[in-house]
Amino acid sequence: IKLRRFLAERGALVLLDDKDETVGMEEIYGKIARGSYGCSWDAFQAYRHLKLLGYIVGRYDVPWTMKQIRSGDVTNSPDSTDGSSQSFGKANGACNDITKLLKGMRIDGMYPTFKVHLPNSKFKKSSPGVPSFLVCLLRDKPPPRDELEMVENKFGGIPLKFCQVDNGRVSFLSFDKVTLPSLP
Amino acid sequence: QLMDKAGPRWKKGKDGKDFAALAAAHPMSSIVAELQSSLKGSKLVATLSNQGRDATLGVNLQQATLLNRAAFGRALDNAEAGKQWFQLGAEEVFYLYHGLKCISVSESKKLLSEGELWDHLCSASESFPEMYKAYSHLRSKNWVVRSGLQYGADFVAYRHHPALVHSEFAVVVVPEGVEFGGRCGRLKVWSDLLCALRASGSVAKTLLVLTVSSSICELSSPDCLEQLVVHERTITRWIAQQCREQRCEPSREEPNNEEQDHTRETVVFNYWGVILGFTVLSSLLVYKLRF
Numbered sequence: 001i002k003l004r005r006f007l008a009e010r011g012a013l014v015l016l017d018d019k020d021e022t023v024g025m026e027e028i029y030g031k032i033a034r035g036s037y038g039c040s041w042d043a044f045q046a047y048r049h050l051k052l053l054g055y056i057v058g059r060y061d062v063p064w065t066m067k068q069i070r071s072g073d074v075t076n077s078p079d080s081t082d083g084s085s086q087s088f089g090k091a092n093g094a095c096n097d098i099t100k101l102l103k104g105m106r107i108d109g110m111y112p113t114f115k116v117h118l119p120n121s122k123f124k125k126s127s128p129g130v131p132s133f134l135v136c137l138l139r140d141k142p143p144p145r146d147e148l149e150m151v152e153n154k155f156g157g158i159p160l161k162f163c164q165v166d167n168g169r170v171s172f173l174s175f176d177k178v179t180l181p182s183l184p
Numbered sequence: 185q186l187m188d189k190a191g192p193r194w195k196k197g198k199d200g201k202d203f204a205a206l207a208a209a210h211p212m213s214s215i216v217a218e219l220q221s222s223l224k225g226s227k228l229v230a231t232l233s234n235q236g237r238d239a240t241l242g243v244n245l246q247q248a249t250l251l252n253r254a255a256f257g258r259a260l261d262n263a264e265a266g267k268q269w270f271q272l273g274a275e276e277v278f279y280l281y282h283g284l285k286c287i288s289v290s291e292s293k294k295l296l297s298e299g300e301l302w303d304h305l306c307s308a309s310e311s312f313p314e315m316y317k318a319y320s321h322l323r324s325k326n327w328v329v330r331s332g333l334q335y336g337a338d339f340v341a342y343r344h345h346p347a348l349v350h351s352e353f354a355v356v357v358v359p360e361g362v363e364f365g366g367r368c369g370r371l372k373v374w375s376d377l378l379c380a381l382r383a384s385g386s387v388a389k390t391l392l393v394l395t396v397s398s399s400i401c402e403l404s405s406p407d408c409l410e411q412l413v414v415h416e417r418t419i420t421r422w423i424a425q426q427c428r429e430q431r432c433e434p435s436r437e438e439p440n441n442e443e444q445d446h447t448r449e450t451v452v453f454n455y456w457g458v459i460l461g462f463t464v465l466s467s468l469l470v471y472k473l474r475f
Contacts, residue, residue, distance in 0.1 A: 049424065050424060053424050053425060055424070140374075141372065141374070142371055142372065142377045145358075145395050145397075145415060148417075161422055164374065166374075170424075171378075172421070172422040172424060173381075173419060173420065173421060173422065174418075174419070174420045174421075174422050175417055175418075175419055176417060176418050177415075177416070178392075178416050178417060178418050179416060180322070180325055180327065180392075180416055182326060183211070183212060183326035183327060183343060184208070184212070184213060184326065
């Protein structure tokens, strides 16, 4: 969803609905505002910020390629209202099926929203490797210590960045657990 | 995760004196140990003010030097020969009394017991228990801890004496737990957290958050100190633009990128402006002198 939206915003993609009529930006933005498919304005802006800088960004709970999906939930009949069977380059047809998975998925503020890889021309969706870091979106209040510990423990090893969006200004913070050394 | 990433910023001495080496040659632990034994031997008594926030301590000149070297208190201007008076903050008094056990404390000419001193300090400042726990936590690791109020923080922490090194951390103490009552803790809203982050970054310090938590512990006596746990966390800003290469080092808080570029441009512009202006002026001067 985000990729399509992102590309649509940049004029690189034209969305067609199931009547083959162009879906305008107004409608797209409307869908974002309604939180359709688990995508929020904040998430989109974070995604956009990183994509524009060349990072490789994917939804944490969505596999990079359809080859990794084996569940029977995936159907090929597009009854979603913004179904687009046209693909322009990167906006692959897999988006269609992925929207099915995203529908009704609840995004908890302290659950990673994105997995991010550093800009890498050799990146392969079929074997992406370990993400460079995960991005959690922050809510209306700073995360309390126990929630931070819980998230860190769940996704141990991969660095976490926390994203706060304020009026289009995207900030990333790290809340690193540290141990100050005992000095001589 | 050990904190050695950003590294200490040692100050520069006259004639290129190496302060890092100086600090290494005189570890803070030995300075504090020397101070401790010197004060203990003299059986000194600090006088607590009746508001309970500060105390004064009279020491001999050798002890004054040690207090200064260990960065405790503030020397008071005083003409008394052979004696130097110091003003100590609440945490410093209690650390010398309870932590190092090298002084006694009196109030209104009466020696205070440990419990009485604790009560006095707690009634003077509601947040004393967690502030003291944080203070002693850092001091016991041989960090130098001073007030951080001028930077909008509770403390600032130095790797050694402030004359030798810039402080690395602006420390904000956050109490956690029912025992701390309905205190308005810091960093509970974004404006406060980002303000603290900004303030510490503008003075090139990393924001260190010390969360002091208690399980079941009454704060009415200093015995609770052993039960309190200190959690260390830093809050740093991550600049996406700067970290696109591998092995990026997380930066200390930097101003918003737009501002940063603007500042950089302004500085560069000004630099060239100065060079240009200087060239023009000196050419004019040469012209004038010749003719």
